[in-house]
Amino acid sequence: MTTINDIAKLAEVSRSTVSRYLNSNGYVSEEAKKRIMKVIEETGYMPSQSAKSLRTKKTGVIGVILPKISTETASRVVSGINKVLQQNDYQMLLTTTSQEHKKEIEFIRLLQSRNVDGILLLATNTEKPLIDAIGNATVPIVALGQDIPTISSVIYPDYLATGEMIEYMIQKGYQHIGFIGVEEYDPAVGIERKRAFVDTLTKHQLKVNKDWIMQGDFSIESGYNSMKSIINSGSDRPDAVFAVTDQIAVGAMQFLKEQQIQIPNDIAIAATGASRLAQYIEPSLTVIDFLNEEAGAIAAELLIEELTGTKAIKKIIHDYRLLVRNSV
Amino acid sequence: MTTINDIAKLAEVSRSTVSRYLNSNGYVSEEAKKRIMKVIEETGYMPSQSAKSLRTKKTGVIGVILPKISTETASRVVSGINKVLQQNDYQMLLTTTSQEHKKEIEFIRLLQSRNVDGILLLATNTEKPLIDAIGNATVPIVALGQDIPTISSVIYPDYLATGEMIEYMIQKGYQHIGFIGVEEYDPAVGIERKRAFVDTLTKHQLKVNKDWIMQGDFSIESGYNSMKSIINSGSDRPDAVFAVTDQIAVGAMQFLKEQQIQIPNDIAIAATGASRLAQYIEPSLTVIDFLNEEAGAIAAELLIEELTGTKAIKKIIHDYRLLVRNSV
DNA sequence: TTATTTTAAGGAATCGATTCCATACTCTGC
DNA sequence: GCAGAGTATGGAATCGATTCCTTAAAATAA
Numbered sequence: 122m123t124t125i126n127d128i129a130k131l132a133e134v135s136r137s138t139v140s141r142y143l144n145s146n147g148y149v150s151e152e153a154k155k156r157i158m159k160v161i162e163e164t165g166y167m168p169s170q171s172a173k174s175l176r177t178k179k180t181g182v183i184g185v186i187l188p189k190i191s192t193e194t195a196s197r198v199v200s201g202i203n204k205v206l207q208q209n210d211y212q213m214l215l216t217t218t219s220q221e222h223k224k225e226i227e228f229i230r231l232l233q234s235r236n237v238d239g240i241l242l243l244a245t246n247t248e249k250p251l252i253d254a255i256g257n258a259t260v261p262i263v264a265l266g267q268d269i270p271t272i273s274s275v276i277y278p279d280y281l282a283t284g285e286m287i288e289y290m291i292q293k294g295y296q297h298i299g300f301i302g303v304e305e306y307d308p309a310v311g312i313e314r315k316r317a318f319v320d321t322l323t324k325h326q327l328k329v330n331k332d333w334i335m336q337g338d339f340s341i342e343s344g345y346n347s348m349k350s351i352i353n354s355g356s357d358r359p360d361a362v363f364a365v366t367d368q369i370a371v372g373a374m375q376f377l378k379e380q381q382i383q384i385p386n387d388i389a390i391a392a393t394g395a396s397r398l399a400q401y402i403e404p405s406l407t408v409i410d411f412l413n414e415e416a417g418a419i420a421a422e423l424l425i426e427e428l429t430g431t432k433a434i435k436k437i438i439h440d441y442r443l444l445v446r447n448s449v
Numbered sequence: 450m451t452t453i454n455d456i457a458k459l460a461e462v463s464r465s466t467v468s469r470y471l472n473s474n475g476y477v478s479e480e481a482k483k484r485i486m487k488v489i490e491e492t493g494y495m496p497s498q499s500a501k502s503l504r505t506k507k508t509g510v511i512g513v514i515l516p517k518i519s520t521e522t523a524s525r526v527v528s529g530i531n532k533v534l535q536q537n538d539y540q541m542l543l544t545t546t547s548q549e550h551k552k553e554i555e556f557i558r559l560l561q562s563r564n565v566d567g568i569l570l571l572a573t574n575t576e577k578p579l580i581d582a583i584g585n586a587t588v589p590i591v592a593l594g595q596d597i598p599t600i601s602s603v604i605y606p607d608y609l610a611t612g613e614m615i616e617y618m619i620q621k622g623y624q625h626i627g628f629i630g631v632e633e634y635d636p637a638v639g640i641e642r643k644r645a646f647v648d649t650l651t652k653h654q655l656k657v658n659k660d661w662i663m664q665g666d667f668s669i670e671s672g673y674n675s676m677k678s679i680i681n682s683g684s685d686r687p688d689a690v691f692a693v694t695d696q697i698a699v700g701a702m703q704f705l706k707e708q709q710i711q712i713p714n715d716i717a718i719a720a721t722g723a724s725r726l727a728q729y730i731e732p733s734l735t736v737i738d739f740l741n742e743e744a745g746a747i748a749a750e751l752l753i754e755e756l757t758g759t760k761a762i763k764k765i766i767h768d769y770r771l772l773v774r775n776s777v
Numbered sequence: 778t779t780a781t782t783t784t785a786a787g788g789a790a791t792c793g794a795t796t797c798c799a800t801a802c803t804c805t806g807c
Numbered sequence: 808g809c810a811g812a813g814t815a816t817g818g819a820a821t822c823g824a825t826t827c828c829t830t831a832a833a834a835t836a837a
Contacts, residue, residue: 122587124823135787140825147826148785165585167562171508172823175499175792182542182563191528191742193521200519203545212563214510215543217531234495235510235540257493259450341725371729397669398726401699414519452793463817468795475796476815500793503822 123166132156143168174236183424184214184232184240186225193396194413201417202241209425222246226254233260239424244269246306261427265420267309273427273435275420279309282409282441283317286391287363290449291325295361295389298322299333301347301373302365314365332356344372352380360388367394367408374402389449404447411441451494460484471496502564511752512542512560512568514553521724522741529745530569537753550574554582561588567752572597574634589755593748595637601755601763603748607637610737610769611645614719615691618777619653623689623717626650627661629675629701630693642693660684672700680708688716695722695736702730717777732775739769
């Protein structure tokens with residue numbers, strides 16, 4: 122492999138001069154520039170980033186920690202992150218925890234030893250060990266999807282949006298509303314969305330029926346099984362169900378279809394998450410769209426800001442919209 | 450930041466000893482080990498990868514070049530790659546060309562300057578500049594999705610699988626089959642799938658109607674517009690259409706539904722790509738499943754093999770299966 | 778014409794690891 | 808009691824860049 126020394130020798134200058142040329146700082150004569158340029162062209166020389174970052178303490182790499190890559194939400198977020206990073210000449214080192222949320226801590230350490238300039242964390246919890254790991258980090262970390270007190274975060278308005286959706290359902294005349302959620306270690310998805318559901322029903326003096334509140338994981342199967350439990354519970358059927366993700370909703374709809382239960386006439390369904398699947402399934406799903414790609418981009422911008430100066434902790438409550446379709 | 454020198458000083462040994470301890474090679478006494486361990490524990494020291502890889506010429510990072518991240522196919526492939534890399538203690542540097550296929554060359558260079566140990570290329574063309582860039586590369590590259598002659602490749606059996614699907618449609622009684630494809634710079638998707646279509650019809654003495662052969666891009670909209678053109682073309686309607694991706698098929702189905710054309714009774718639809726959308730759309734889509742996650746894993750394994758010895762060029766024709774559902 | 782600034786370029790230290798080599802001590806076995 | 812093997816450790820060179828400092832020539836000002 123050609124190094125800066127080879128280039129220096131071939132161009133008959135010192136390696137300091139080559140370095141000055143490469144970084145366009147300091148003085149380099151036109152003659153020298155031409156010779157260096159020519160030699161670089163001929164040899165196809167590319168500076169070693171390892172050497173460079175050993176000196177400069179910058180790698181131009183941002184670490185991204187995801188729970189899972191193969192979901193539409195995740196890939197949209199990554200797409201948004203990628204756009205911004207690429208525009209700013211950063212590369213993305215992607216790691217996934219496969220939903221094992223203790224791994225988030227492990228990866229924060231790992232990424233730092235890889236000398237990333239910053240970390241984007243799509244967090245699934247806000248427990249103490251994680252907060253501690255973040256506190257001990259020597260590089261800026263920005264959270265996406267959870268409000269982590271000690272660092273800048275891009276937060277989805279889970280409570281607000283879910284509340285609005287439930288309001289919309291009530292306004293449409295549904296009075297017996299069920300809920301399919303996930304475990305509560307996840308404050309944003311597990312707790313906030315459920316709290317909004319309960320609060321909104323209560324506000325309208327509607328009964329919160331425990332038999333219609335299910336807790337599963339993020340899978341389609343989980344949605345299917347949860348809906349099955351709701352239907353097979355002793356109590357009456359609900360006339361509407363809110364699912365915390367569109368995947369869960371798809372599973373739930375699947376069960377209803379098998380049982381010949383009409384959506385939305387017998388039971389209406391709403392959810393969070395604007396996947397193409399939610400859009401093209403029948404009936405098309407009424408959902409909250411958290412504009413994930415944009416959220417990813419904003420988080421990346423926030424991180425880059427921190428990398429280039431401003432150290433203030435910023436909290437951005439990201440935008441959302443209701444996509445009213447045919448399932449409610 | 451703490452360095453190996455700090456550890457050496459604090460543990461009262463030389464930095465050679467610390468290094469030997471870290472890499473568990475050479476002699477280190479139990480006493481020394483304990484002291485070093487303790488100091489590392491206390492300081493939270495993590496060795497600098499930049500320094501390490503400057504010496505060893507290994508970064509433990511694999512570059513991945515994708516056309517686009519936010520498709521289900523891509524994210525499945527990435528998921529498979531990620532699994533294997535993580536098992537082997539490699540990290541993944543992800544880049545996307547946003548479907549600008551000249552960028553593939555740029556990224557091959559960029560990733561090398563980042564000193565990646567190897568590159569996984571989800572190629573969309575096999576043109577000379579790309580082949581040249583691959584030839585000039587100093588790290589192993591494995592291709593996925595296209596057969597690139599000079600390097601190991603994991604290849605989808607595009608011709609075979611498409612042929613089998615068309616056979617299946619013919620066997621089901623369809624005689625007037627249309628085709629929605631993509632541009633032909635992409636040999637695998639653009640050329641092979643079309644060739645299989647034409648060959649299979651010809652083999653069965655069926656007419657290949659030019660009005661029913663469309664060329665678009667990979668989007669849902671493109672599928673919608675292509676189907677519109679087919680229906681609005683002067684000639685009779687086809688009784689079945691094959692789309693080269695499930696996204697395209699979804700768009701095509703959308704148009705048919707709007708026109709109250711029954712699927713599969715009036716027109717049957719088949720495609721390539723086993724997305725969840727294809728599974729849950731109505732009618733559920735009969736597709737070729739190229740088992741993308743597995744393909745990604747195999748490509749990653751192939752690359753790791755090359756990294757640890759064997760230099761032979763391997764070609765793996767990946768498995769596939771037909772998922773017979775309700776759209777044909 | 779001399780003093781000062783600007784331009785140009787090389788030398789050497791440095792970043793944080795790894796690794797080869799030399800040195801020294803402790804055991805065995807004869 | 809001594810040769811030779813095994814164990815333990817430190818010194819120094821090295822990887823490929825950046826960057827500060829010094830020197831020197833050229834350009835400008837006084």
